[in-house]
Amino acid sequence: MNTSDKSLFTRAIQWEQELIVHEETLRANPWRKRFQSVFRNKMLLTGVILGLVVLGLALLGPLFYDADYARQSLRNAHKPPLYKGYLLGTDAFGRDMAIRLFVGFRVSLFVAAAVTALSLLVGVALGMIGGYVGGSTDRVVRSSTDFIWGFPLILVAVLLVGGLGEGLFPVILAVGIVNVAAITRVVRGEVVVLKEREFVEAARAAGVSRFRIMWRHLLPNVLAPALIMASYLIAVAVIAEAALSFIGLGAQPPLPSLGKMIADGRGFLRINHWEATVPGVGIVVLVLAVSMIGDGLRDHFDPRLRHERGRKKLK
């Protein structure tokens, strides 16, 4: 036995002991397993912490920080942060930036939540129906999702706003439509594979109805990939809402939106850059948090990647 073999051998024993200790602690405290894997995944942890900060500011900020986001005070326009009780300064109309940031977070999160709920509900249903029923139904589902998916999100949104008028609702609808297509594609792909598996065939042979097969047997299996996809799409929704509000098609004044705030502040970069940088940093933090959660979740649930991580450790 040469030295490298020997060291491998001792390391193997070490690992085994670690594993035993690990399993014993798990038996003592089963909940720890869940949290531990979250804590081990630094990306996911950072994302969750950042996300909680933003969520906290959005939900609790307006409760504790008493101000009106629409109240103007031209005398106090263009003030930097910490000026006379204005935590983050004021904008061109002397409106309080801090409360506008908090409410802007609310708007972003609301749009993201609405879009995600819409795209998950419709996307999962369409994907399962298309994938499981097959035939011409599937063809319709597939070609329409491919059709929508081919267009840039912003173009679809501009078209819909052109039809429905400005506001948050057309934005939600536009982003929702494109994201439905994304989720439908993922779910359909999963279902097409799943429906050939034995457990589905067994259910079918036992005379379980189509609906029940989809609800009880397919849904739990497609939920994880759909949720991971959805977590990516949250970032897309946040950016799209901000971009559309930025060019004036999204949230209408006086409702603050991060994109609109950046647009309002961009003319005054030299006077008081905070008017643009505060919402700008806000949006970057929000997007980073959401995409880190998405990446972390994927690492967490995708066995293929977990394997790769394991291999890296072995080297």
Added chain:
Amino acid sequence: MLIVLLISSVAVFYAIRLSGGDATAAALPGSATEEFREEFRARIGLDKPIYLQYFAYMGKILKGDPGHSITNNASLVEMLKEHGKNSLVLGGAAFALVFLIGVPLGVLASLRRNSWADHGIMSFSIAGMAIPNFWLALLAIWLFASTFRILPAAGCCSGKQLILPAIVLAFEGIALTVRMTRSAMIENQNNDFVRTLRAGGLSEWRVMGKHVLRNAMIPIISLAGLRIGQIVGYALIVEQIFSWPGIGQALVTAVLRRDYPVAQFFSLVLVVLVVLGNWLADTGYTLANPRLRRSR
């Protein structure tokens, strides 16, 4: 592909016509009487059933006469020429930048894998995909136009004014191309022919530059069509920020002013562009890869 074009033109037409706002509100003064408004609608054909409007509209476009703006009565053909030229300059510059910057950086990262250069390039690429481009645009204006004052903040159409919008427009495409090039290069470095070429005594430079790169370029070139769609989408925002008078800017302005002939025509132009790009990406794969061509 023709079917897709047809469906999307119908979709564009209906989407714009859903318009809750009254088209006459944009063109006529507020004091116009209801009868006058009716007459105006009849004159521009808004009183007929919508499918008839669609056929009339498509017929007019195919004849080369898409009509006039209802806010300033400018001819749409003239507008398309002027804005289209500006958009082509900006979009073309961004499209070229995507590949001129993206591919070399990706190759560099793959050749110096796990070095500081690789890590630097890859973190830049991740940042490029996380930063919304309107925010990037603003930072660029702040840095280069306000602070250092070396580049103009907005406007058209000198070379200097082109630099910032083109880079911002290309940024996400560059980031994506870097990642794709890097992984394609790494994947192809494991091919058997690489070992054979090395054993045959070919210099590392030629192995990588000629043989591996060529294979790695297949997916990148064939997906170039998708970048067109991406650039079209982002141009809507970037042109607005840099006041670049292109199609995207005209479209957004038209939507905000409810100038529906302009909105309809320009969105149709962009949709056709995107469909063409997607079609190119679909067919490009076989074109770029001779092996697939033979197997067909």
